[in-house]
Amino acid sequence: MADLYQQFVSSGPGKAVAQRLGLPRPVRLRRYEPGQPIAAGPVLLGGHGRLLSTLTKTLEAIGIETADSASPYGLVFDATGIIAPEQLRELYDFFHPVVRSVRPSGRVLVLGTAPESTENVAEAVAQRALEGFVRSLGKEVGRGATAQLIYVAEGAEDALESTLRFFLSGKSAYVSGQVVRVGVAEIPQVQDHDRPLAGKVALVTGASRGIGAAIAKTLARDGAHVVCLDVPAQGEDLSRVANAVGGSSLQLDITAEKAPAALAEHLSTRHQGVDIVVHNAGIIRDKTLARMSEAQWDSVLAVNVVAPARINDHFVEHQVLRTGGRIVGLASIAGIAGNAGQTNYGATKAGVIGLAQTLAPRLHSLPATINAVAPGFIETKMTASMPVTVREVGRRLNSLAQGGLPIDVAETIAWLAHPGSAGVSGCVVRVCGQSLLGA
Numbered sequence: 064m065a066d067l068y069q070q071f072v073s074s075g076p077g078k079a080v081a082q083r084l085g086l087p088r089p090v091r092l093r094r095y096e097p098g099q100p101i102a103a104g105p106v107l108l109g110g111h112g113r114l115l116s117t118l119t120k121t122l123e124a125i126g127i128e129t130a131d132s133a134s135p136y137g138l139v140f141d142a143t144g145i146i147a148p149e150q151l152r153e154l155y156d157f158f159h160p161v162v163r164s165v166r167p168s169g170r171v172l173v174l175g176t177a178p179e180s181t182e183n184v185a186e187a188v189a190q191r192a193l194e195g196f197v198r199s200l201g202k203e204v205g206r207g208a209t210a211q212l213i214y215v216a217e218g219a220e221d222a223l224e225s226t227l228r229f230f231l232s233g234k235s236a237y238v239s240g241q242v243v244r245v246g247v248a249e250i251p252q253v254q255d256h257d258r259p260l261a262g263k264v265a266l267v268t269g270a271s272r273g274i275g276a277a278i279a280k281t282l283a284r285d286g287a288h289v290v291c292l293d294v295p296a297q298g299e300d301l302s303r304v305a306n307a308v309g310g311s312s313l314q315l316d317i318t319a320e321k322a323p324a325a326l327a328e329h330l331s332t333r334h335q336g337v338d339i340v341v342h343n344a345g346i347i348r349d350k351t352l353a354r355m356s357e358a359q360w361d362s363v364l365a366v367n368v369v370a371p372a373r374i375n376d377h378f379v380e381h382q383v384l385r386t387g388g389r390i391v392g393l394a395s396i397a398g399i400a401g402n403a404g405q406t407n408y409g410a411t412k413a414g415v416i417g418l419a420q421t422l423a424p425r426l427h428s429l430p431a432t433i434n435a436v437a438p439g440f441i442e443t444k445m446t447a448s449m450p451v452t453v454r455e456v457g458r459r460l461n462s463l464a465q466g467g468l469p470i471d472v473a474e475t476i477a478w479l480a481h482p483g484s485a486g487v488s489g490c491v492v493r494v495c496g497q498s499l500l501g502a
């Protein structure tokens with residue numbers, strides 16, 4: 064569904080009208096295209112702490128110039144040296160003179176130490192304060208630029224590269240105001256950065272259309288063989304997607320009693336297991352609780368959270384998930400903020416977050432990771448069918464003043480699936496343009 068408002072305010076007369084009336088003016092976001100450099104210009108590096116030398120080296124290694132510039136593409140600040148609230152002034156001193164000169168679709172990254180792993184109260188308070196700073200700056204920076212906070216554990220300096228690549232590139236176009244934790248992990252060498260998933264097998268549920276099809280396409284672009292799964296009724300579309308990505312298709316209802324065992328059998332016999340599992344299949348059956356039928360409640364619970372939980376348990380217990388495995392669950396901002404008419408859906412999507420947070424430490428020794436990705440307003444057939452006013456409000460209520468695309472969710476999942484992201488586990492990453500809902 065074309066965003067006609069965005070087209071209008073990007074045109075000459077539309078721009079003038081929007082400016083005069085103070086209306087939001089969403090910019091066209093810089094999204095990744097093959098061959099594109101990670102950063103669209105130099106990055107200004109600031110702050111002091113245990114990450115500065117790693118940052119300097121890593122940025123150089125990934126081809127990002129760190130230099131003073133009248134219009135930097137990115138501002139990257141090492142805040143690990145801030146160990147008391149009084150030192151937060153350093154944020155003001157660094158960002159105040161330069162924040163207005165960040166380029167359109169530019170990047171702001173602040174790196175800190177997770178408050179729970181700090182030495183004392185003063186440091187914990189200062190590091191926790193970074194979250195409010197970054198989330199506020201994300202709402203101010205404007206013109207398609209984004210801001211994130213990355214808490215890096217002591218000793219995890221070498222586990223940072225894939226996360227820097229993602230957040231500094233066009234792949235994170237619709238992700239803003241997020242707080243991500245990078246922990247200590249062994250990072251394997253990646254031979255080909257254009258195909259980091261070469262040799263990996265990925266399972267994507269609900270892959271016949273929408274966000275699932277974009278995930279299948281993106282993981283295949285990155286080199287994975289993708290097993291595309293959907294219900295038999297979607298068989299034709301499913302084959303089309305599987306063929307287009309050079310993967311294979313599997314028709315299965317994930318809620319069937321024997322689905323986990325059937326899936327395990329399929330993946331073990333044909334692929335000797337699975338490396339990446341994306342629980343994307345999801346349904347909505349919206350009604351206020353008082354009007355909701357038992358079937359509406361039960362079906363949403365069964366698809367969105369019961370089936371993924373059973374599949375995860377089965378895969379781990381029977382060692383179908385290989386060492387270095389990745390599990391990603393699709394949550395939703397409805398699972399964070401809640402939504403009238405979606406008690407069933409909101410419960411399941413919060414459950415998906417619970418799965419990621421609870422299983423992460425248990426999968427650590429395998430090692431494997433599990434994370435949740437929570438989309439906001441994404442331009443799909445589902446959102447195109449909304450009444451026009453609801454759709455317009457949904458689109459604009461975020462810092463980027465526009466809806467996201469399925470590719471934005473897919474790129475986030477590809478980052479979590481990356482071999483270099485072994486230190487990112489138990490996180491909830493929202494792909495919502497920093498939605499005002501559940502902020």
Ligand code: NAD
Nearest residue numbers: 269273274293294316317318343344345393395438441443
């Ligand atoms: P969609 O309805 O277009 O696709 C979902 C797919 O899941 C369909 O192909 C469907 O056939 C499949 N599916 C449903 N039940 C299944 C079952 N029992 N077994 C196997 N496959 C089954 O949805 P979408 O908009 O692409 O959303 C994908 C995911 O992202 C969902 O989990 C959804 O809750 C989540 N999400 C979407 C948005 C959005 O704006 N579109 C926002 C937040 C979260």
